[in-house]
Amino acid sequence: MTKFRRLAATVLGAALFTAAGTADAQQPRTLRIAMTASDVPTTTGMPNNGFEGMRFLGYPIFEAMVLWDLSDPSKPADLRPGLAERWEQDPNDPKTWIFHLRRGVTFHDGTPVNADAVIWNYDRFFRNDSPQFEPAGSGITRARTPILESYRKIDDYTVALTTNRVASYFPYMVVYHLIASPQAWESAGRDWARVANAPAGTGPFRLSRFVPRQSAELSRNDNYWDTARRARLDRILLLPMPEANTRLAALRSGQVDWIEVPPPDAIPSLRAAGFTISTGSYPHVWPWFFQMNGDNTPFKDVRVRQGLNYCVDREGLVQLLNGTAEPSVGWLKPSDPAFGNPQNRYRLDPARGRALLAEAGFNAQRPLRFRVMISTSGSGQMLPLPMNEFLQQNLREACGVEVDFEVTDWSNLLTATRSAWNTPVVANIQSLNPSSPSSDASVMARYFLRAFQPPNGFNWPGFSDDQFEAAFSELEQARDPAAYTRAYARAHERVVDNPPWLFIVHDLNPRAMSRRVTGFVPAQSWFTDLVPVTLQ
Template sequence: MGLSRFATVLALAALAGGAAAPASAQQKVLRIAMTAADVPTTTGMPNNGFEGMRFLGFPVFEGLFLWDLSRADRPATLRAGLAEHWEQDADDPKTWIFRLRQGVAFHDGTPFDADAVIWNLDRFFKPDSPQFEPAGSGITRARVTIMGGYRKIDDRTVAITSTRPASYFPYMLVYVLFASPPAWEKAGRDWGKAALSPAGTGPFRLSRFVPRQSAELSRNEGYWDAERRAKLDRVVLLPMPEANTRLAALRSGQVDWIEVPPPDGLPSLRGSGFEVTTGSYPHVWPWFYQMGGDTPFRDVRVRQGLNYCVYRAALVGLLNGTAEPSVGWLKPSDPAFGRPANRYGYDPARGKALLAEAGFTPQRPLSFKVLISTSGSGQMLPLQMNEFMQQNLREACGVNVSFEVAEWNTLLTALRSPPGNATLNGAASINPSSPSSDPSVMVRYFTRGAFAPTGFNWGQWTDEAFDKAIADLEAAKDEAAALSAYAAAHTRLVDNPPWLFIVHDLNPRAMTKRVRGFNSPQSWFIDLAAVDLAR
């Protein structure tokens, strides 16, 4: 059951050891090199952003909803997961009633039921619960910014309430994953020990975990959806944050698949018989502007001016065509892009004029620091790209940019921290990549209620017209009204920009010809269960 971004959302209301050893001739073992510097956490709410969710989230653990990753010709939508039926309460549209799927067991053999749902929700949203997990809670709360409450109705039914009616609430709940309560008890009620032997309900189970080195997933033979049982016997996940290291590992046969190959290596990979995949997906690579406190970004002319200074086409060329210019949070082809007055292109004269109006001239140039990462989920090639941006802004508009360089998880911690956090070391901008998949993401990145640490509005951006459009979206009763409100909200993101929009990633991957059945969906996530490996 697929859920389109609007119509069906509204209808919802009705390892092989430490090193990468060669694959066994008897088993199908897929070895993947990730961009992460460490193995994502394995407790059931992985760190390392959406790359963590891609490889150690959804393949092992599941939510009430799941992503439908079966098609590549449209943005991914939602489908039924551990809930087989749901509806909004007719008397209280803030409350959603979920009928849980029968016959589902965690990997440790214990049943998935309403008690397990409440236990996990307490784990994330109830700080005084014995099972409360601070790290997992911080990640989950930032993605589910309007959680109100929840209760068990019976063994197969739960009710979850949002703080306000919101048609997009399922798109937040998809990120709430469920782990086995008995597995935590068996680990001595210690999340550190539970990370070594967690139990989810997904098509793969964690069979081996070596911190900072590798993780191994094995097929869940008893997966509840018989038609989606994994074709692979095992998947070995290896952190390799440096792009050229990943490239060398693929060429030498140490791995079968790499995330984000270096753009200059793509022609030779294709020429050597490797498969290179790209595809449009909901992704933005921006700089966030900080507007809380005394920063130059309080002036909209500065924020607009910088958007006219970026030579996006040249950056796309540097990336060998593996990106698209970004002139908004959504792509211009999206029906919700709207009709903003500003259509950002490379126009240094206009950019310098706007900066001058704000008081920044060659005699008094704009100068600021950006917190950037060395690698990470969706970060593409951050060091090379940011060096390009530094030179581009200096040469085009006389802007002086310096960098504070951090590891990816350190940057994510700063993103979830209020302005002035010591990690920033004076940075007034930050460079995390962002999803742009649906209205729920827009809400948690740009609304007043999503200031860090509650959500991802790190810059503390506000806009009354945007707030009104979001309120109209939340109250929409039909697809046309929802789309109109979404477009009105996006128009404000372009004309009163909270970010410096730079590029959209085209999601490049490289793999051997032995990899079969891979579908590159318009999503940050992939269906590992559908992937096969020729012997």
């Protein structure tokens, strides 16, 4: 047994032993979930570990003024009112959005949610000199909302947020502004490290126990403000298990009830054994980012970027994943109304790929070589090591391309995506392999607008395209849905034809559960509604 496997087994055993009394006492109403994260996401109200952190240690405990509507699995998730019962653009200033807060909502510690509490949280994220400033949470929130310019209280239950550009999609950014109790910070001696053990949000669950690097336990919030959406479970135990086979063994042995991303080759046997396998299309893409800045990169030439997109055996990779993914030929899926009509419809075409690379000066005598930073696991990463090894062999055999890897932790990879091309963490890296949501235009803004190159956003490649900028400007100012979609499609066409990414696959959000788990709704979203879930 490797050192890593021994450590994983020890941590799993300790976590399950720690929670054993609670779990046994609460059965059958304690749901045990094995996450892909290598650590328990942070618990202060802005979790790390990407969107898996938001899925399990974000929205169940904390809420934003705007929330995702995860009720209808037949369509991509849209927005619904959260701590704000409604919002609108200021008719006299389209850069300003006005949010009207619900009355009578309290945090888990009993203190009220009002405009002062909301502004306190915005100071926590966006004002470096505020006493409550939280650097880690601020970095995550600012990267997801690079256009927020100012905010203010209008009255006790109304706040205004102003952006630095007109942005029709701005509520899709507000959905990530989680609101935590100011009193919890005061009670913890104004120390965020201590808040981690006893935070207070407004969500349907509250954090009842946190063991760093081992587990987090959530308990039902019996006083949740939305009485129609009070949780059915008593408790949820969250366990980090980055290794797929460790998660699989835990599920089969009955140590957990639910695992994220089961090993694809185990899915048939899990089904045969009576486990529930959930898969479905959702807005997510697994790419490689191309670095287009600096001298230490071959990706300034669009022919190199297009050529590589014709060298990828996407169907072979989908087969490796046992059908738990689908080929990606753009940021959006071809079925999306905003996919558009790009000139390039990428497929495995080695002759075309080699020809484009040869035009750019790369051939058998001078092969294209570059280095990709990849992770061992992580939110939305599926099985990154075997997937990347497949791509490494595929690109060598199809187009004579030589790829090396720098393997790192998921959190380090996320840090790299927010780092400029000339910073030490990515100094010898020409490509990154983070997975990305593709849920709405606000995400497209963060990844592709030239204004949002690090540290202002996630445009790590340095993508800069005048036609994209013009189309996106029309999208930002559109008030008519048809005009919005037309502009969105034109913007997406440029992302495909002038590709800053190697488009590889969209995964199908696989998870495996005990047959005892009922009530789960497989929303077309990164996020999961744990409220209707229960155990038989």
